[in-house]
Amino acid sequence: MTGWVVRPDGGRPEGRTCAHVPDAGSSPVPRSGVCLECEARGQGGGHLRFCLSCGHTGCSDSSPGAHATAHHESTGHPLVRSMEPGEEWAWCYVDQVYLQPAGSP
Numbered sequence: 001m002t003g004w005v006v007r008p009d010g011g012r013p014e015g016r017t018c019a020h021v022p023d024a025g026s027s028p029v030p031r032s033g034v035c036l037e038c039e040a041r042g043q044g045g046g047h048l049r050f051c052l053s054c055g056h057t058g059c060s061d062s063s064p065g066a067h068a069t070a071h072h073e074s075t076g077h078p079l080v081r082s083m084e085p086g087e088e089w090a091w092c093y094v095d096q097v098y099l100q101p102a103g104s105p
Helices: 036-040 067-075
Strands: 004-006 048-051 057-059 079-082 090-092 097-101
Touching: 036 057, 036 067, 048 067, 057 067
Parallel strands: none
Antiparallel strands: 004 097, 048 057, 048 079, 079 090, 090 097
16 A cells, blocks of 8 residues: 545545645554454454554454554654554544545555
8 A cells, every 4th residue: 555545534524634744644553453452351342453653453443442542642742543444544633534545445
């Protein structure tokens, strides 16, 4: 993949941008295939997201720990990408927009 763009979203005003898109081009590799915080607590990690700044793997907000969001809040890293099979999207916590791979329909 060569980069990301803001995904059109019918539920939000048009013309929204993301200042962090350029930072997502050289995505790191996820550090883990599980949410390590959940694993340490003996919990399942649910849906996984990984940080596009450092590769931290955390569980989604619909999981008990919401560790991906907690990582953003503690580090300020703005972008996460879904690790779910078949899902090609990212989220910017700061600008509150979804991203899709450049060139996607």
